[in-house]
Amino acid sequence: MSTDRHATRITRRLMLGQTLGFSAALLAACTQAPAPSKPAEPAKPAAPAPTTAPVPTAAPAAAKPTEAPPPASGQAAPAAAAPAKPAEAPKPAEAAKPTAAPAQAAAKPGAPGVLRSTDPNPKRGGKATFAFSVTTNHFDIHQAGGPAAVLWHTYNNLVRLDPTDGLKTIIPDLAESYEISGNGTIYTFKLRQGVKWHDGTDFTADDILATFNRIIKPPDGMVSAFKPRFGALKSVEAPDKMTVKMTLTEPRAYFLELLTTESGMVYSKKSLDENNQDLRKVIAPGTGAYILKEHKVGERWLLEKNPNYWDKELPYIDSLEFIHAPQWSDRGTAILSNQADISWNVSKETYEEGQKRGNEIGTFMVPGAGAYQIYFNCAKKPFDDARVRRACHLALSRQDLFEAFKTQEPLNYTRYMSHGFEFAMSPDDVLKQPGYRADKKEDIEQAKKLLAEAGLADGLKNVVILTASVGPHAQTLTPATQAILKQNLGVESTIKAVERAVLNDELRGGQWDLSLNTIGMPLYDPTLGWIDYFQTGAANNLGKYSNPKFDEMLKQLDSEQDPSKRKTMFREMEDFLDQESPWMTIGFTSHLHMWKKYLKGMPFERVRLSWGKTETMWVDK
Amino acid sequence: MHLYILRRLLIAIPTLIGVTLLIFAAMRVLPGDPFATIEGESIGTIQLTPEQIAKARASLGLDRPYHVQYLAWIGDVLKGNLGTSFWRGEPLSELILRRAPITIQIALMAVLLSWIIGLPVGMLSATRRNTWLDYLSRTFVTLFQAIPSFFLGMLVILIGILYFSWRPSLTIVYFWDDPYKNLEMTIGPAMALGLGLGAFIARIARSSTLEVLGEDYVRTARAKGLGDRWILIRHVLKNALLPVVTVSGLALGGLIGGSVAVERAFGVPGLGLALVMAVAERDWMLIQNLALFYGLVFVLVNLLVDVSYAWIDPRIRYG
Numbered sequence: 001m002s003t004d005r006h007a008t009r010i011t012r013r014l015m016l017g018q019t020l021g022f023s024a025a026l027l028a029a030c031t032q033a034p035a036p037s038k039p040a041e042p043a044k045p046a047a048p049a050p051t052t053a054p055v056p057t058a059a060p061a062a063a064k065p066t067e068a069p070p071p072a073s074g075q076a077a078p079a080a081a082a083p084a085k086p087a088e089a090p091k092p093a094e095a096a097k098p099t100a101a102p103a104q105a106a107a108k109p110g111a112p113g114v115l116r117s118t119d120p121n122p123k124r125g126g127k128a129t130f131a132f133s134v135t136t137n138h139f140d141i142h143q144a145g146g147p148a149a150v151l152w153h154t155y156n157n158l159v160r161l162d163p164t165d166g167l168k169t170i171i172p173d174l175a176e177s178y179e180i181s182g183n184g185t186i187y188t189f190k191l192r193q194g195v196k197w198h199d200g201t202d203f204t205a206d207d208i209l210a211t212f213n214r215i216i217k218p219p220d221g222m223v224s225a226f227k228p229r230f231g232a233l234k235s236v237e238a239p240d241k242m243t244v245k246m247t248l249t250e251p252r253a254y255f256l257e258l259l260t261t262e263s264g265m266v267y268s269k270k271s272l273d274e275n276n277q278d279l280r281k282v283i284a285p286g287t288g289a290y291i292l293k294e295h296k297v298g299e300r301w302l303l304e305k306n307p308n309y310w311d312k313e314l315p316y317i318d319s320l321e322f323i324h325a326p327q328w329s330d331r332g333t334a335i336l337s338n339q340a341d342i343s344w345n346v347s348k349e350t351y352e353e354g355q356k357r358g359n360e361i362g363t364f365m366v367p368g369a370g371a372y373q374i375y376f377n378c379a380k381k382p383f384d385d386a387r388v389r390r391a392c393h394l395a396l397s398r399q400d401l402f403e404a405f406k407t408q409e410p411l412n413y414t415r416y417m418s419h420g421f422e423f424a425m426s427p428d429d430v431l432k433q434p435g436y437r438a439d440k441k442e443d444i445e446q447a448k449k450l451l452a453e454a455g456l457a458d459g460l461k462n463v464v465i466l467t468a469s470v471g472p473h474a475q476t477l478t479p480a481t482q483a484i485l486k487q488n489l490g491v492e493s494t495i496k497a498v499e500r501a502v503l504n505d506e507l508r509g510g511q512w513d514l515s516l517n518t519i520g521m522p523l524y525d526p527t528l529g530w531i532d533y534f535q536t537g538a539a540n541n542l543g544k545y546s547n548p549k550f551d552e553m554l555k556q557l558d559s560e561q562d563p564s565k566r567k568t569m570f571r572e573m574e575d576f577l578d579q580e581s582p583w584m585t586i587g588f589t590s591h592l593h594m595w596k597k598y599l600k601g602m603p604f605e606r607v608r609l610s611w612g613k614t615e616t617m618w619v620d621k
Numbered sequence: 622m623h624l625y626i627l628r629r630l631l632i633a634i635p636t637l638i639g640v641t642l643l644i645f646a647a648m649r650v651l652p653g654d655p656f657a658t659i660e661g662e663s664i665g666t667i668q669l670t671p672e673q674i675a676k677a678r679a680s681l682g683l684d685r686p687y688h689v690q691y692l693a694w695i696g697d698v699l700k701g702n703l704g705t706s707f708w709r710g711e712p713l714s715e716l717i718l719r720r721a722p723i724t725i726q727i728a729l730m731a732v733l734l735s736w737i738i739g740l741p742v743g744m745l746s747a748t749r750r751n752t753w754l755d756y757l758s759r760t761f762v763t764l765f766q767a768i769p770s771f772f773l774g775m776l777v778i779l780i781g782i783l784y785f786s787w788r789p790s791l792t793i794v795y796f797w798d799d800p801y802k803n804l805e806m807t808i809g810p811a812m813a814l815g816l817g818l819g820a821f822i823a824r825i826a827r828s829s830t831l832e833v834l835g836e837d838y839v840r841t842a843r844a845k846g847l848g849d850r851w852i853l854i855r856h857v858l859k860n861a862l863l864p865v866v867t868v869s870g871l872a873l874g875g876l877i878g879g880s881v882a883v884e885r886a887f888g889v890p891g892l893g894l895a896l897v898m899a900v901a902e903r904d905w906m907l908i909q910n911l912a913l914f915y916g917l918v919f920v921l922v923n924l925l926v927d928v929s930y931a932w933i934d935p936r937i938r939y940g
Contacts, residue, residue, distance in 0.1 A: 131791070135898055135902070136709070137709070137902050137904075138709055138710075139709065143677075220676070221676050221677070221679065221680045222676075223674075223676065223677045278680070280709075280710070281705075281709060281710030282710075296719065296792075296793070296890075297706070297709065297711055297716050297895075297898075298716075298890060298894065298895060298898045299792055299793060299890040300792050323791045323792055324791065324890065325791055325888060327885075327888070330791065330888045333778060333782050333788045334788070334791055336782050336786055336788075337781070337782060337786050337787050337788040338786065339788070339790065339791055340791075350782075353782070353783070498652075499652055502652040505652075
């Protein structure tokens with residue numbers, strides 16, 4: 001072959017360059033996180049407890065509801081169906097009312113669980129478009145798949161949180177009513193009549209049995225992601241075709257709340273049997289108000305109204321579209337550019353732009369169930385000594401970390417539970433606590449004293465801070481933590497950044513001292529989360545913290561039902577944790593809701609995160 | 622010529638086998654596998670025990686020896702079956718076919734844009750060598766070569782949102798379905814990619830034009846009284862085009878395979894984003910097939926470039 005010499009030279013050089021460029025891009029992609037990590041993304045953490053409400057935070061004015069939903073319409077369900085007052089902006093819930101659900105006929109306005117628009121004269125038809133991350137590894141939610149925020153619209157739970165009161169109250173869903181035995185160990189659910197699966201088969205108690213038995217007694221090869229959450233569920237029985245009895249080994253104050261989360265979503269026995277108990281590659285039919293119409297991987301989902309939904313009045317909207325917008329900023333710009341109508345969490349800058357357009361866009365900050373925190377490796381010297389851990393806790397300035405992170409995500413002054421939980425200490429009170437308060441003088445003196453007592457008067461050296469290689473927390477909070485501990489306590493440290501996919505292996509390997517990470521509580525009630533993070537030998541106790549006294553406290557808390565006793569226990573245990581410092585909490589986060597104001601039918605000012613069902617929503621345009 | 626093309630296609634086979642081996646090995650060597658994503662993403666929520674991980678791996682056939690996994694994949698590809706996602710089970714050929722038109726369209730538009738900008742600027746710069754026009758064009762060329770394409774993308778989105786409440790579509794709209802919306806979706810990424818490439822093309826065009834302007838046949842043309850414009854169009858352009866075609870062809874392959882950053886900046890659901898998604902999810906099967914697809918594109922584009930030489934310059938013969 002003869003050809004131009006110049007061209008040949010360029011070809012070879014560029015071929016090499018392009019090949020290397022592609023390889024570099026691929027490798028770079030390999031080292032990236034799946035998406036910017038945020039604690040408490042709804043696909044994985046559960047929809048939280050019924051007894052929470054936003055607590056005033058140090059957040060800007062945006063935290064206030066931009067517009068209180070108008071009063072319920074004449075067509076709205078009577079008070080029994082919507083026990084809260086949707087006309088009000090969310091405020092601390094008095095308490096969940098999980099046990100007051102008498103049996104009534106299905107789909108009659110006023111019957112428990114029968115929902116109606118909170119705005120007058122709901123319009124039917126149209127489409128609503130959501131923007132958030134809608135990819136998933138697989139579709140079996142009980143095997144840690146999803147996306148629950150999309151698929152939930154096609155399924156139901158036995159009980160649910162009421163979308164018409166800002167998710168304050170637990171109401172019946174597939175159960176028409178339920179009873180809890182006096183000792184709190186037996187839950188009896190009367191199932192709703194006339195419910196059909198999308199494939200036309202009848203919903204019965206067999207479906208509940210198949211669903212929950214698969215979770216608590218998983219077949220070989222199945223990864224039952226939620227089995228630990230249901231650790232107290234001893235048995236599930238069906239006294240008759242439309243009654244289910246769940247028996248617990250011990251009472252659990254949060255059990256009903258757990259059933260409202262994706263952990264309690266119900267699959268059909270038929271689907272499970274037909275697919276050998278494995279729904280990872282199958283989008284199984286549900287009983288929900290919407291039916292799957294189309295799914296384009298990593299791009300969009302389209303759901304259409306279920307014409308045979310058990311409540312003939314709902315849903316109002318004909319179709320729901322979910323477009324894939326993994327970046328917080330893409331979600332916000334999708335709304336600002338009219339490509340989407342709503343997102344459950346947008347970036348701060350787009351949220352602020354939305355606030356400027358308050359005549360057409362609603363915004364609201366919702367307390368999250370996830371946090372940023374710094375684990376100690378409690379199995380390794382010198383952090384096996386509680387005095388050393390507490391010294392770091394005292395020296396760490398949350399104020400400085402918040403300042404470093406202020407452009408990323410709203411953080412809140414919290415201890416070991418979400419500020420959205422009803423028993424959480426108020427931010428003002430948190431800020432009076434050693435370690436959290438702004439004035440560090442006394443805390444630093446105390447910290448130095450503790451280090452000296454631990455034989456480390458010369459300071460801490462060669463500390464390894466393990467973190468993920470990408471993500472705003474890794475790129476901002478980790479170096480800020482390093483600098484603060486150096487400045488306030490003279491800690492000499494190095495940062496070890498690893499790919500997210502191997503972070504767990506690194507954590508288990510134990511060659512680290514501190515690790516900055518994110519956590520997501522399964523519920524706003526922190527009991528399950530604390531068991532998972534702080535109990536000796538627990539799966540998520542990555543810092544290998546162990547204290548028999550705290551284990552005993554956890555055991556008592558787990559089986560205690562009395563709210564006032566629980567409140568006292570929570571406070572005592574947080575004090576204990578501050579002394580022991582198995583980790584340093586930086587702060588629980590808030591999510592930034594943004595929506596078009598022509599969406600009506602339910603308040604978007606919610607007391608908790610839940611990206612799931614929206615049957616009473618309608619489009620006023 | 623036909624024999625040459627056949628020979629090149631045969632040579633492509635070991636190249637592609639090399640690609641498959643490399644990508645297969647890379648996926649196994651890199652830390653993390655499909656289960657690592659579940660674990661890594663779910664710290665604090667779902668933690669699998671080593672036994673659970675082993676069970677789940679086995680259920681997807683990931684416990685088989687590597688050579689068995691590799692041969693099974695290649696066997697499927699040879700049967701025309703790109704396989705299914707490790708997790709979701711959807712056919713990968715469907716995903717690639719849906720997204721490829723958008724990525725290819727953006728790449729073609731970027732190359733076209735780069736020609737529209739780069740060729741005239743480069744030739745003008747060469748014919749007005751060392752004048753203020755040359756200095757100005759070289760300044761812009763350097764500037765646009767230095768600005769990363771994703772940064773341009775972010776600027777386009779920022780200005781679009783703040784001043785026009787506009788951003789490119791986050792979902793796929795094909796040209797044949799809605800030309801306006803399609804262009805709205807693709808023009809931004811094409812511009813972000815095309816401006817940088819255009820600057821590069823301008824540089825190549827300038828140097829090759831300068832080279833051609835010094836050739837004997839140009840002097841002869843001038844001697845026989847042809848006007849400068851005519852010489853430029855009739856004699857210089859075609860001869861100066863060869864390196865430009867080479868660069869453009871390779872760039873096209875690169876743009877199809879490497880538009881990850883721009884697709885991410887614009888949120889365009891093309892193949893680049895699919896690759897990012899696949900890597901994030903450690904969906905090895907999708908990554909492997911995309912790499913194979915990109916390898917195939919490179920081979921074909923290179924072949925087209927080489928064949929086009931003969932069309933541009935009749936002195937080049939293949940035998």
